[in-house]
Amino acid sequence: MEKRKLIFISNDDGIDAKGLYSLIEIAKKFGDVFVVAPEDGQSGMSHSISLAKPLRVRYLKNSPELTICAVPGTPADCVKLAVNQLLPAKPDIMLSGINHGSNAAVSVVYSGTMGAAIEASLYGIPSIGFSLLDHSPEADFTIPEKFAAKVIESVLGEGLPYQVALNINYPKINISDFKGYRICKQTPGLWSEKFDKRIDPYGREYYWLTGSFLNAEPDNDETDEWALKNNYASIVPVKIDFTDYNTITNLKKRNI
Amino acid sequence: MEKRKLIFISNDDGIDAKGLYSLIEIAKKFGDVFVVAPEDGQSGMSHSISLAKPLRVRYLKNSPELTICAVPGTPADCVKLAVNQLLPAKPDIMLSGINHGSNAAVSVVYSGTMGAAIEASLYGIPSIGFSLLDHSPEADFTIPEKFAAKVIESVLGEGLPYQVALNINYPKINISDFKGYRICKQTPGLWSEKFDKRIDPYGREYYWLTGSFLNAEPDNDETDEWALKNNYASIVPVKIDFTDYNTITNLKKRNI
Numbered sequence: 001m002e003k004r005k006l007i008f009i010s011n012d013d014g015i016d017a018k019g020l021y022s023l024i025e026i027a028k029k030f031g032d033v034f035v036v037a038p039e040d041g042q043s044g045m046s047h048s049i050s051l052a053k054p055l056r057v058r059y060l061k062n063s064p065e066l067t068i069c070a071v072p073g074t075p076a077d078c079v080k081l082a083v084n085q086l087l088p089a090k091p092d093i094m095l096s097g098i099n100h101g102s103n104a105a106v107s108v109v110y111s112g113t114m115g116a117a118i119e120a121s122l123y124g125i126p127s128i129g130f131s132l133l134d135h136s137p138e139a140d141f142t143i144p145e146k147f148a149a150k151v152i153e154s155v156l157g158e159g160l161p162y163q164v165a166l167n168i169n170y171p172k173i174n175i176s177d178f179k180g181y182r183i184c185k186q187t188p189g190l191w192s193e194k195f196d197k198r199i200d201p202y203g204r205e206y207y208w209l210t211g212s213f214l215n216a217e218p219d220n221d222e223t224d225e226w227a228l229k230n231n232y233a234s235i236v237p238v239k240i241d242f243t244d245y246n247t248i249t250n251l252k253k254r255n256i
Numbered sequence: 257m258e259k260r261k262l263i264f265i266s267n268d269d270g271i272d273a274k275g276l277y278s279l280i281e282i283a284k285k286f287g288d289v290f291v292v293a294p295e296d297g298q299s300g301m302s303h304s305i306s307l308a309k310p311l312r313v314r315y316l317k318n319s320p321e322l323t324i325c326a327v328p329g330t331p332a333d334c335v336k337l338a339v340n341q342l343l344p345a346k347p348d349i350m351l352s353g354i355n356h357g358s359n360a361a362v363s364v365v366y367s368g369t370m371g372a373a374i375e376a377s378l379y380g381i382p383s384i385g386f387s388l389l390d391h392s393p394e395a396d397f398t399i400p401e402k403f404a405a406k407v408i409e410s411v412l413g414e415g416l417p418y419q420v421a422l423n424i425n426y427p428k429i430n431i432s433d434f435k436g437y438r439i440c441k442q443t444p445g446l447w448s449e450k451f452d453k454r455i456d457p458y459g460r461e462y463y464w465l466t467g468s469f470l471n472a473e474p475d476n477d478e479t480d481e482w483a484l485k486n487n488y489a490s491i492v493p494v495k496i497d498f499t500d501y502n503t504i505t506n507l508k509k510r511n512i
Contacts, residue, residue, distance in 0.1 A: 046332075047302035047365045054454070054462040076302075076366075081463060084449045106378065108498050109303045110332075118498075122362065122446045154512050163446075164500050183507045185499040190378045190419075193340045198310070206310040207337060235512070237503035242364050242374075243441040244420050247493035251439045256410050256491070 005031030005156065008091035008120070010078045012042040012099060012112025015060070015070040019098035022141040023130060026148050027095055028066070030156065034091065035068040036082040038075060038112075043101070045074045045112035047119065055081055075116035083123050093156055094120035097130035098148075100139050104131075104169045104224040104234060105187035105213055114167055118240055121165035126155045129165065133172040133228060143170045143178055147233065151181070160237070167236040171228045182232040187223035189216040261287030261412065264347035264376070266334045268298040268355060268368025271316070271326040275354035278397040279386060282404050283351055284322070286412065290347065291324040292338040294331060294368075299357070301330045301368035303375065311337055331372035339379050349412055350376035353386035354404075356395050360387075360425045360480040360490060361443035361469055370423055374496055377421035382411045385421065389428040389484060399426045399434055403489065407437070416493070423492040427484045438488040443479035445472040 007027040011020045015037045027033045039058070050073045061068040069086060071078050075096070083090075099113040108114045117129035130148060132139055151168065160166065167186075171178070193211035200206055215225050224234035263283040267276045271293045283289045295314070306329045317324040325342060327334050331352070339346075355369040364370045373385035386404060388395055407424065416422065423442075427434070449467035456462055471481050480490035 041308065044305040044307040045302075046304040046371070048304045048330075048368075049300040049302075049366055049465065051300040051465065052297065054464050055451075056460065056462050074304075077465070080449050080465060081451060085451045085453070085463065106496065109374075109496055110305055112304075114498075115302070118365075151512055154510050158510065161500070161503050161506070164503050167498070181512045183504055183512075185501065185504065186497055188497070193336050195311075195337060195341045197341070204312065206312050207341065208310050209305065209307065209333070209336060235507065236498070237500040237507060238498035239500035239503070240362065240365055240498065241442055241444070242370075242423070242492070242494035242496070244417070244493040244495035245441070247417050247420050247495070248439055248441065250417070251491065251493060254410050254414065256407055256437045256439075 005092040006089055007031050007033045008082060008087060008094045009033060009035045010075055010096050010116040011037050012045060012075045012116065014038050014041045017100065018137060018139065019100050019141060022145055023095055023098050026145060029149065030152060032064060033066050034087055036071060036078045036086055038078055039070045039072045042075050042112040044110050045115060046110050047076050047115040048074045049076050050074060057086065075112040076119045079116050079119040091125055093152065094125045094127040098141055098144050099131035100137065101135040102131055102133045102169055103129065103167060104228055105189055106191065108167055108186060108238060117165040118238065121163050124162055126160040127165040128155060128168060130168050132170045142175050164237050164239050167238050168233060169224060169228055170233045171231055173231055177231050179231045181235055182227040184224040184227050184234045184236050185222050186236050187215055187217060187225040189214050261348040262345055263287050263289045264338060264343060264350045265289060265291045266331055266352050266372040267293050268301060268331045268372065270294050270297045273356065274393060274395065275356050275397060278401055279351055279354050282401060285405065286408060288320060289322050290343055292327060292334045292342055294334055295326045295328045298331050298368040300366050301371060302366050303332050303371040304330045305332050306330060313342065331368040332375040335372050335375040347381055349408065350381045350383040354397055354400050355387035356393065357391040358387055358389045358425055359385065359423060360484055361445055362447065364423055364442060364494060373421040374494060377419050380418055382416040383421040384411060384424060386424050388426045398431050402431065420493050420495050423494050424489060425480060425484055426489045427487055429487055433487050435487045437491055438483040440480040440483050440490045440492050441478050442492050443471055443473060443481040445470050
């Protein structure tokens, strides 16, 4: 008899997020599910880790088929603690999300969902981050609920290259308009921020971060933003090597 | 008369760190200095941003030659607020650090110092993150104090490619043993964590994160870890495109 698969799940919207339970339901069909998720919402926490405070573990559910723990830390903390301390074995796959909101383009850098998936991939675990382009706590996860299994099957069957994770984003559209998956590259561009300056009831200034994404290649059909605008779900394979190899040659010519 | 340069500085060790004031002294020779740094230590905060809380600004010094503000946020928050709201003009260069501790190899992913430098580079500002391989609050910054100016001069004079930042690490050695700069790539590998499990005075378990870096290419003299072990300062040009282009071809062949 084949050994049951072990599916490790985390997220950045925290232990109470609707998208987490949507992902647990999807994962259950593939084997035993072990969830280690942040106690609180950790959107925008990127790849941060807790160096100045210790971590604790609260078990909400503890059975062989489904374990759910909450940790008062970041998504990357949850992954490190799970892999090194909590999981009963090395998982066959790691799933992160489903995030409420986009992690396409440069948002991958700020994303706690992808911070968790990338962290798991560093340990050699095939990892997938799932996001839906809907920030609402009551977002409708029908499309990933129907189509995520296909990618999970492929990754469980054929694996992923060492230390590569997938960043998958689903458009917010009717399922009848959904065109399927498209393999993409990360859209180049940047966030254009506008701070909303306000005065508190005590007369002191404060600022709220707001902004919009400036797409540097809006017509490039190889990008994730293009795919999402055209009713596809985008799949970007991601790997953590920040080195800009082109610039190495340039710098070596300088007198530094 | 040439316009005075505007040097923007941030860090992740916070407004009171010794390394910040070391960097301010280095920068003063090049023009007006504008510092926006976190109120508290933000080591390990990566590229995280504050979405759930507003930001405030506390001015410690405010003169044309030197402005110093503290912001109760992350390093990337400081950069976003500075660039969009606080700086009198687009800076000629952004300097981050000097960090107390290494940001070589995969530590670049967790680093708040590099989170700030990369964030500034996304706005098209030539940016450099400086780190010294010494965690001590009283670390000796003699080597960067003597040699950082050379790189700053090169970047002010010749610039950097769009959205590229430099990740510079200095070894903890006697200055007489220092061999100069070496252009490198990010060392591949991963952190091997070990959680230190303890019991608090109330009988509850908690965990401290500890670990060591496993170098996947210890003998490769093109890596930053090799350079640092051999008494060089490492310079890695970094750029934020997480896409793993090799894997795109692989995935396109699959039935997803």
